[in-house]
Amino acid sequence: xxxxxxxxxxxxxxxxxxxxxxxxxxxxxxxxxxxxxxxxxxxxxxxxxxxxxxxxxxxxxxxxxxxxxxxxxxxxxxxxxxxxxxxxxxxxxxxxxxxxxxxxxxxxxxxxxxxxxxxxxxxxxxxxxxxxxxxxxxxxxxxxxxxxxxxxxxxxxxxxxxxxxxxxxxxxxxxxxxxxxxxxxxxxxxxxxxxxxxxxxxxxxxxxxxxxxxxxxxxxxxxxxxxxxxxxxxxxxxxxxxx
Amino acid sequence: xxxxxxxxxxxxxxxxxxxxxxxxxxxxxxxxxxxxxxxxxxxxxxxxxxxxxxxxxxxxxxxxxxxxxxxxxxxxxxxxxxxxxxxxxxxxxxxxxxxxxxxxxxxxxxxxxxxxxxxxxxxxxxxxxxxxxxxxxxxxxxxxxxxxxxxxxxxxxxxxxxxxxxxxxxxxxxxxxxxxxxxxxxxxxxxxxxxxxxxxxxxxxxxxxxxxxxxxxxxxxxxxxxxxxxxxxxxxxxxxxxx
Amino acid sequence: xxxxxxxxxxxxxxxxxxxxxxxxxxxxxxxxxxxxxxxxxxxxxxxxxxxxxxxxxxxxxxxxxxxxxxxxxxxxxxxxxxxxxxxxxxxxxxxxxxxxxxxxxxxxxxxxxxxxxxxxxxxxxxxxxxxxxxxxxxxxxxxxxxxxxxxxxxxxxxxxxxxxxxxxxxxxxxxxxxxxxxxxxxxxxxxxxxxxxxxxxxxxxxxxxxxxxxxxxxxxxxxxxxxxxxxxxxxxxxxxxxx
Amino acid sequence: xxxxxxxxxxxxxxxxxxxxxxxxxxxxxxxxxxxxxxxxxxxxxxxxxxxxxxxxxxxxxxxxxxxxxxxxxxxxxxxxxxxxxxxxxxxxxxxxxxxxxxxxxxxxxxxxxxxxxxxxxxxxxxxxxxxxxxxxxxxxxxxxxxxxxxxxxxxxxxxxxxxxxxxxxxxxxxxxxxxxxxxxxxxxxxxxxxxxxxxxxxxxxxxxxxxxxxxxxxxxxxxxxxxxxxxxxxxxxxxxxxx
Numbered sequence: 012x013x014x015x016x017x018x019x020x021x022x023x024x025x026x027x028x029x030x031x032x033x034x035x036x037x038x039x040x041x042x043x044x045x046x047x048x049x050x051x052x053x054x055x056x057x058x059x060x061x062x063x064x065x066x067x068x069x070x071x072x073x074x075x076x077x078x079x080x081x082x083x084x085x086x087x088x089x090x091x092x093x094x095x096x097x098x099x100x101x102x103x104x105x106x107x108x109x110x111x112x113x114x115x116x117x118x119x120x121x122x123x124x125x126x127x128x129x130x131x132x133x134x135x136x137x138x139x140x141x142x143x144x145x146x147x148x149x150x151x152x153x154x155x156x157x158x159x160x161x162x163x164x165x166x167x168x169x170x171x172x173x174x175x176x177x178x179x180x181x182x183x184x185x186x187x188x189x190x191x192x193x194x195x196x197x198x199x200x201x202x203x204x205x206x207x208x209x210x211x212x213x214x215x216x217x218x219x220x221x222x223x224x225x226x227x228x229x230x231x232x233x234x235x236x237x238x239x240x241x242x243x244x245x246x247x248x249x250x251x252x253x254x
Numbered sequence: 255x256x257x258x259x260x261x262x263x264x265x266x267x268x269x270x271x272x273x274x275x276x277x278x279x280x281x282x283x284x285x286x287x288x289x290x291x292x293x294x295x296x297x298x299x300x301x302x303x304x305x306x307x308x309x310x311x312x313x314x315x316x317x318x319x320x321x322x323x324x325x326x327x328x329x330x331x332x333x334x335x336x337x338x339x340x341x342x343x344x345x346x347x348x349x350x351x352x353x354x355x356x357x358x359x360x361x362x363x364x365x366x367x368x369x370x371x372x373x374x375x376x377x378x379x380x381x382x383x384x385x386x387x388x389x390x391x392x393x394x395x396x397x398x399x400x401x402x403x404x405x406x407x408x409x410x411x412x413x414x415x416x417x418x419x420x421x422x423x424x425x426x427x428x429x430x431x432x433x434x435x436x437x438x439x440x441x442x443x444x445x446x447x448x449x450x451x452x453x454x455x456x457x458x459x460x461x462x463x464x465x466x467x468x469x470x471x472x473x474x475x476x477x478x479x480x481x482x483x484x485x486x487x488x489x490x491x492x493x494x495x496x497x
Numbered sequence: 498x499x500x501x502x503x504x505x506x507x508x509x510x511x512x513x514x515x516x517x518x519x520x521x522x523x524x525x526x527x528x529x530x531x532x533x534x535x536x537x538x539x540x541x542x543x544x545x546x547x548x549x550x551x552x553x554x555x556x557x558x559x560x561x562x563x564x565x566x567x568x569x570x571x572x573x574x575x576x577x578x579x580x581x582x583x584x585x586x587x588x589x590x591x592x593x594x595x596x597x598x599x600x601x602x603x604x605x606x607x608x609x610x611x612x613x614x615x616x617x618x619x620x621x622x623x624x625x626x627x628x629x630x631x632x633x634x635x636x637x638x639x640x641x642x643x644x645x646x647x648x649x650x651x652x653x654x655x656x657x658x659x660x661x662x663x664x665x666x667x668x669x670x671x672x673x674x675x676x677x678x679x680x681x682x683x684x685x686x687x688x689x690x691x692x693x694x695x696x697x698x699x700x701x702x703x704x705x706x707x708x709x710x711x712x713x714x715x716x717x718x719x720x721x722x723x724x725x726x727x728x729x730x731x732x733x734x735x736x737x738x739x740x
Numbered sequence: 741x742x743x744x745x746x747x748x749x750x751x752x753x754x755x756x757x758x759x760x761x762x763x764x765x766x767x768x769x770x771x772x773x774x775x776x777x778x779x780x781x782x783x784x785x786x787x788x789x790x791x792x793x794x795x796x797x798x799x800x801x802x803x804x805x806x807x808x809x810x811x812x813x814x815x816x817x818x819x820x821x822x823x824x825x826x827x828x829x830x831x832x833x834x835x836x837x838x839x840x841x842x843x844x845x846x847x848x849x850x851x852x853x854x855x856x857x858x859x860x861x862x863x864x865x866x867x868x869x870x871x872x873x874x875x876x877x878x879x880x881x882x883x884x885x886x887x888x889x890x891x892x893x894x895x896x897x898x899x900x901x902x903x904x905x906x907x908x909x910x911x912x913x914x915x916x917x918x919x920x921x922x923x924x925x926x927x928x929x930x931x932x933x934x935x936x937x938x939x940x941x942x943x944x945x946x947x948x949x950x951x952x953x954x955x956x957x958x959x960x961x962x963x964x965x966x967x968x969x970x971x972x973x974x975x976x977x978x979x980x981x982x983x
Binding site: 075076079083087091122 | 561562564565569570571572573577608
């Protein structure tokens with residue numbers, strides 16, 4: 012099981028995240044591509060840091076919405092989704108190659124990620140974008156109870172998938188995340204470590220109400236905007252490396 | 255001698271240029287990359303058109319200035335210029351490859367082009383960007399009396415150059431373009447054809463005051479925003495093909 | 498019954514619409530405020546033209562989406578809607594006052610307009626924005642079968658309303674507009690004039706299937722992006738002035 | 741002598757500055773207007789905070805350059821400068837009035853401020869913008885050895901001026917600021933307090949080389965991005981209130 016984090020989310024003069032603190036501990040960095048965060052200089056610096064720490068890099072494309080940090084859903088057409096993804100993925104890939112790095116995967120950001128999980132037409136457009144890129148792209152998406160369905164869709168589209176779970180978020184009984192606004196949504200350090208351990212040993216999480224939810228997981232995500240998560244990252248790394 | 259034109263300069267719902275009319279006649283299309291014009295869908299459509307007509311494609315990167323159409327000079331740092339160029343060139347290249355096209359060259363747009371010709375530090379940053387891309391990039395710039403100097407700079411930086419002249423613009427005695435605001439700056443159809451013929455047969459242009467100015471020229475540009483130029487494009491094509 | 502048109506929708510170097518042709522014939526110009534179209538210079542020029550023709554001006558605010566021309570729905574929070582409206586309305590009002598013009602009303606644009614008509618929470622946020630501005634603002638919205646409900650909502654919020662109908666669009670039996678993609682959605686010149694005449698004399702339109710739909714209408718809109726509408730504007734003006 | 745600070749420079753999800761810490765101590769808040777920082781929600785929140793602390797508010801307009809934080813010079817035309825200023829000032833003013841606040845002055849930001857001080861045509865365009873607004877606007881600019889010349893220009897244009905000095909920056913012998921990149925450019929707390937005291941009692945500063953430079957100063961600025969300045973703000977306040 013890999014450890015991934017969303018990075019490179021500063022913008023121009025504005026700083027966000029704890030990239031330097033996190034980078035030494037993770038396997039995969041999902042890097043903002045300029046549409047919700049990550050101006051070209053920030054992208055360049057983030058790639059340099061990833062190269063230094065031998066971290067695999069993914070593109071973290073978003074709806075075109077700097078002011079809303081890509082967290083507001085937008086009704087893009089299928090063509091707009093495909094073109095926006097190709098644009099952002101290409102931009103990061105060329106910059107990565109210029110630092111001797113290969114792009115390993117694509118993980119949509121924010122509202123685009125949520126819409127991908129919730130809306131079949133958005134997901135189909137994203138699969139199309141992965142499949143019509145000049146070389147096969149691997150898509151990272153959330154592991155849910157519908158993972159088999161998504162795997163089937165990916166097979167049909169010819170797109171390889173990576174399933175992720177969240178270390179720092181509590182799950183509802185239906186396998187969705189408890190909304191951030193609800194009590195118990197964000198895990199404490201102890202809960203986080205316990206959840207990662209359970210994902211690793213039992214491919215499951217325990218829901219807010221105590222149910223066991225089985226999840227196929229390739230990689231676990233710690234949110235860069237969760238201070239508790241960032242502070243626990245070394246412990247999570249040790250846990251994943253442990254045997 | 256090749257024939258090039260700046261294309262793909264529509265943006266979202268706004269239309270600009272005569273891409274469909276011009277594409278059948280040109281050898282090289284310099285395509286906007288989203289910073290002064292050319293949203294992702296427009297880029298995709300422009301590339302499709304270039305593929306259909308077997309036109310070589312170039313990236314046409316600019317200062318980040320949609321409102322100003324990249325025509326306003328901006329004091330970017332060396333790092334900002336390099337990162338902005340890598341971002342835009344990469345974005346176009348990945349999208350081009352996804353349509354089976356290879357990127358042939360880079361031609362800076364508008365104020366960035368002018369600053370490249372006028373300011374040594376801007377030009378050096380652009381050379382650096384070309385040289386530090388993951389594969390060698392060819393830079394298109396204006397042929398002037400200083401072409402030998404620029405060729406030398408390119409050699410030192412390890413950057414291959416393409417020199418262009420303008421079909422539709424009148425030259426001053428010093429080899430610079432007569433400013434658009436001045437009378438005689440924009441050529442009529444007859445002047446345009448005569449200038450292309452002279453470039454082709456004598457590697458020179460005749461200045462506003464009648465002087466002969468020798469110019470090393472690999473490619474001649476017709477501006478897409480010059481209606482006279484657009485209407486004469488078939489005639490210029492015939493002239494270049496003629497023998 | 499007044500005649501209104503959406504204007505000032507050029508942006509930087511991109512031209513859109515037929516403002517100069519339309520302005521002499523209309524009573525009310527809804528002017529883009531920079532979030533979907535209308536850079537500051539365009540706003541200034543549009544206001545100058547409105548002043549010359551004694552046209553009442555309205556703010557035409559939108560979701561922040563230049564690339565999508567404000568036609569893509571975005572999930573803004575209530576606070577974001579209010580702040581975005583105050584920002585855009587204020588920007589236009591100060592510029593209008595600087596040309597001796599008073600702002601007469603506010604008409605949301607594109608997806609914001611559609612969401613206002615379709616979603617109660619968006620409409621409530623817009624009413625709040627109108628009511629919490631430093632002086633009372635009049636809101637223009639679509640006249641539908643639910644006009645009485647909207648009038649009631651407006652009364653509660655303390656917001657004066659203007660109801661508009663569309664000259665160039667065909668209505669469905671439920672009083673909504675037939676989607677542009679469907680046959681018969683856009684009226685020919687004759688249909689347009691007949692619809693305006695019926696609105697004027699009978700406060701009603703005839704639906705696609707032939708039903709009579711009663712509509713309370715203060716103002717009739719001709720879309721600036723409908724060439725047929727633009728060409729018929731003088732005839733509509735004559736019809737409205739007729740007696 | 742008043743105390744001013746540049747505030748409201750967060751943007752969307754990105755936080756910048758120490759507005760809440762600074763606001764209780766200052767007389768004048770120069771608030772970003774959306775072109776270099778300050779989205780509409782941020783502007784609203786900043787105005788609320790200013791209202792709470794009875795701080796006079798100024799508009800802090802900039803070149804349109806979010807990515808560059810308005811710190812990159814741009815060659816805007818006279819018309820573009822005027823329209824951009826009217827747009828930003830109007831946007832802030834309407835939002836301020838909606839919170840019961842009146843706009844007290846305008847202070848250009850970053851590169852626009854520097855260009856105003858260095859380039860006569862930029863300064864003339866800014867004076868024009870102040871004079872052609874619907875009501876007289878007061879302009880804040882840097883107090884230099886040329887203050888009398890600027891006062892004369894202001895009188896001719898019909899624009900009232902406020903001159904400011906910087907608490908946290910060291911002056912060169914010619915009355916300009918020592919560039920940030922040079923040693924000694926940024927004052928320590930002690931130097932800062934001494935400089936404010938000297939400005940207050942002697943209308944002068946001591947240059948890097950020890951010269952006395954007389955300065956007419958209406959207001960002293962502490963930069964919000966200077967942590968030392970922010971930490972000293974209570975002491976500066978006490979000093980200005982001195983007893």
